[in-house]
Amino acid sequence: MAHSKFLVVLTLVTSLLLSSCGGKENCNIPSEISDINVTVDIERLDLKLDSLNSLRETANFLNKNQGFLAGFLEPQQYQNPNTVVGRFHNLVTNPGFDSLQAETRKVFDDNKIEELENELELLFKHIKHYYPDYTVPKVQTVTTGIIRDLYVTDSVIVIGLDYFLGEKGKYRPQQPQYILDHYTPEYIVPKIALLISNKYxxxxxxxxxxxxxxxxxxxxxxxxxxxxxxxxxxxxxxxxxxxxxxxxxxxxxxxxxxxxxxxxxxxxxxxxxxxxxxxxxxxxxxxxxxxxxxxxxxxxxxxxxxxxxxxxxxxxxxxxxxxxxxxxxxxxx
Structure with missing residues (x-):
């Protein structure tokens, strides 16, 4: 039975609420954090997928990008390693994949990727402030066929951009709306930060x-x-x-x-x-x-x-x- 006193009347947002969950417009980053030397240069694996015209090229691509292979394609599910290569090759050479690629590039243009790099740099600076031994991982982006959103390890972070196209995207994950609401570009870095927290x-x-x-x-x-x-x-x-x-x-x-x-x-x-x-x-x-x-x-x-x-x-x-x-x-x- 629902609690009878819950939300009988929604009151106006109080000053406590505003201070607790507001926009933090006056947030300032102290120099001891902003001056930490961190550079993020995202590797655009998604832009390399168009050139995978043969099984051999696809196999070489996956071999060079073990983080993406392990985190998104789960090769351990297959007895024959060639199976995962064939499945991914069929995906990226499917005519419908071109449409997904175009949609992803529309949302994540050069400006959006630069913005993402800046957000990640600030995140990593803060982590290194609290944990100086933290090693900044390699960051890659890829179009996955909406297989998975993120893969985060100590050495690599892989972002499935097509999972985060937002409400205007033509292609969305098969999830209920209350989950889709936080699969937009602005949630990429907060989700990464939450996954990194598991380490500590x-x-x-x-x-x-x-x-x-x-x-x-x-x-x-x-x-x-x-x-x-x-x-x-x-x-x-x-x-x-x-x-x-x-x-x-x-x-x-x-x-x-x-x-x-x-x-x-x-x-x-x-x-x-x-x-x-x-x-x-x-x-x-x-x-x-x-x-x-x-x-x-x-x-x-x-x-x-x-x-x-x-x-x-x-x-x-x-x-x-x-x-x-x-x-x-x-x-x-």
Whole structure:
């Protein structure tokens, strides 16, 4: 049953909400970060696909680009390695692929790619500020036939541009609209930052509670907030403005629901999925309650913990004990 007090009336956006999830227009990057020497020169694999006219050329292309091969084409699925070469060759030589290529180049022209390079440079500068030993990976773009969005490792980042064509794109992933809403060009770098956070986000593998999942996501969002400080909070968590407003305006209702239903220490995978995995809404709490509301609440707890303890990002990310963060935060909206 939906919580009866959730979103009875949507109030005007408060000053707290504006400061928490607004545009951060006055965001300034300090010189100790902006002066870090980082250069990103995106390798346009997508522009090389037109020249793959034979199986041998396609095989050589894939052999030279193991990150794309491993991350997007999953060769381990095939007993014969020639199978993946043949499948990809059939894709890129299909007449319909030319249309997808044209659409991708229309959205991601030279100006958009330069903008992407600048955003990535700023992201990597921030990461190196917090983690000086961080090695900037090679960055490549490719048209995939809308197979996958991103592949991120320590050495290479591959961006499937055709996954991010946006609402005006002729070709979109086969996903529901609430997921498609955050497959636009502006979400590429935030998604990359979130994936990079996995490298630093330490967890207690023995803790199977919903609280552990919530704090994990909360720490991930805190990482993105630190390395992309000018990014709107809603774009960190992939919420619309209305969803952010609904969450903040009903924070006490959301928290009370978790308390009254003893959800923090829930261990059932099915129950946990309701609150941290992709859903358009969380109807158990209210008809207008955003999906993944447990990840949002986890972020609020982590933010309160940061405010109270003033722990640096590195120490936060190294803290494995979700319960410790929860208790020290003493979060109550």
């Amino acid at each position: 986000n330490k967890v207690d593998l023995n803790d199977k509670t919903l609280l552990a999942d919530m704090i994990y996501y909360g720490k991930s969002y805190a990482f993105v907030n630190a390395v992309m400080p000018c990014l709107e909070d809603r774009k960190i968590i992939w919420y619309s403005e209305d969803e952010m407003e609904a969450a903040y305006n009903n924070a006490s209702v959301i928290y009370s629901y978790f308390i009254s239903n003893e959800l923090f220490y829930e261990t059932s995978p099915m129950s946990k999925r309701k609150y941290v995995q992709e859903r358009p809404k969380t109807p158990e709490i209210g008809d207008q309650c955003p999906g993944r509301i447990g990840t949002w609440l986890g972020w609020q707890i982590v933010q309160r913990y940061q405010d109270k303890t003033d722990k640096p990002l590195q120490e936060l990310m190294n803290t494995r004990e979700a319960e410790l963060i929860f208790q020290k935060a003493s979060y109550k909206p």
